[in-house]
Amino acid sequence: MTTQLDTVLAGPQGTVHPQLSTLRDRLLTGYTPTQIQHRCDHPQWTRLLHDLAAANADITHAHLDTLPQQNHVRLLRHILVDTGALEPRSVLTDAVDPWLAHFLADQPPAVSALLRPYAAWSVLRRARSRHARGLDSPSAHKYVRTRITVAAQFLTWLDTRAATLSAATQSDVDLWLSQGATTRHRIRDFLQWTHTNGHTAELAAPWLGREGLPSHILADDTRWALLRRCLHEDTIALELRVAGSLVLLYGHIPTRIVELTRDDVTRDGEHRFLTLATRPVLLPPALADLVAQLAEQDSHTTPDRAPWLFPGIRRGSHRDAGALTKLLNTELGIFVRPARGAALCDLAADLPSPVLADLLGISTSAAARWTTLAARDWTTYIALRTHADNEPTNPAN
Structure with missing residues (x-):
């Protein structure tokens, strides 16, 4: 070697x-x-x-x-x-400035002329302001590149329809959004900038927050078939089997999956647990075995790459969440949004929203929305819990 x-x-x-x-x-x-x-x-x-x-x-x-x-x-x-x-x-200088120069050089002059000020005075200005205030995140450069790329895609799409940005309508935006992936909703930021600067009428794109509900949810039979593959097909890469199982069973998203560490894996007797948020979650036996294998993998040959359960190719870093998402899509056919929606609906049907939020690390409002979507009403549980919490402790108990 x-x-x-x-x-x-x-x-x-x-x-x-x-x-x-x-x-x-x-x-x-x-x-x-x-x-x-x-x-x-x-x-x-x-x-x-x-x-x-x-x-x-x-x-x-x-x-x-x-x-x-x-x-x-x-x-x-x-x-x-x-x-x-x-x-x-800085991360922005390394990952954005050279990329932007090459990206703009490949665009038609009219597209480049519009994207250049948008990138400089809107996207990069905000990203650098956050960096200066210590509010940077590891994905800041992806935030910048995605918004600029999506804006270029929208402008190119308008050009193929012999349409101009100044004449674009809400119907154009809605049609473009309906024909592609959810990433296209990042055009929302560009449309706000074009309206503020007089390039377009007021156009809107629905916001896609991390806690938002998906437009569709994976069917149960498809979800269980994908889960069986993850748990039992040993020809699939181990990290993909574990990541796919965590999405399908617990609705855990790749940005949080890659942040899991070996210390998050614990054992109590014959049972193995994984801490997804603040509390350990009991793993089913098949998944527990896979997680144990992943935790032991390369831990002796590359000890400096601990503590990540999903180590990245860069020393000391975890796996890239975007790359993991892409592999789940292309290798296993697991699309995170509908798969996560199916898992959360299933869990919300059996758990009250406070417990769901506590176990998975999602907001209580998001947990409540999933509980409502699962058509379960846990108000009685909350009332009983509140009453019990306010009762004085009986020393005899």
Whole structure:
């Protein structure tokens, strides 16, 4: 493995570039042999490293900024910063500015001319303001890229219909939303900006909050068939089996699934528990076995990657939630929104909303909405619980 890695990293003289030597050490100490092999076999990754080594010059942020901002470039930048080979920059600068320059260059002039001020004075301005106030999040760069990308898609769609933005109507917006994924609802922010700046009439797109109810819910037979696959098909990657089961059984979303740690997995006798929010949840035996396997996986070969239950390819980071969502969709056919809706409806039919909120870490108002959707009324339970909580404790009990 070391020889193959050195071959990938070596320049024309057969020596490893000084800055890439830190990458070599990080891969050998922080990644599993399977992950290193994957990198060595990845054509874009190997071509990038060969080009950098052949250039025989310092690797700089400015040079990396000129390259298409794909995953292999972002990963290399992250490792070089993490090892001290490059100076750190803000996440927005690393993940957005180079990407935006390449993205706008690929757009038609009319689209680019409109997106440039929207990106600079609306999306990026707010993101950088939050960053300056310490309110940044790991997904801030995705927030920026998604809104700009969706705006470009909408403008392109209008152009294919020989329509202009200034003449766009609410019917156009509604039709466009109905023809694509829920991600299209992120156009709401762009439409507010275009109206404020006099480009369009007042147009609206429904807000899709994380606690909102899905437009449709997965059918029970489909849900159970998908769950059986997750629990029993050992040809599926272990992390996908566990993640899919957590979505289908508990309505747990990928952004929270990837934040689970090995410490969240506990055992009491023969029973195994997983803490999804603040309280441990008893796992059914089949899922308990899968979670135990996942918790033990690579824990000895790469101890520095603990405590994540779903470790990412970057040292010390957890799995990317967006990538996990995409794999659930493409590999297993599990679409998170309808699958989560089915799971929460099922749970809400058996649990009062306060318990549901406490176990899963959702808001009490969201839990109440799911309980209402499941056609259960737990007001009697709440009244009894309140009465019991106000009763004085009997020392004899």
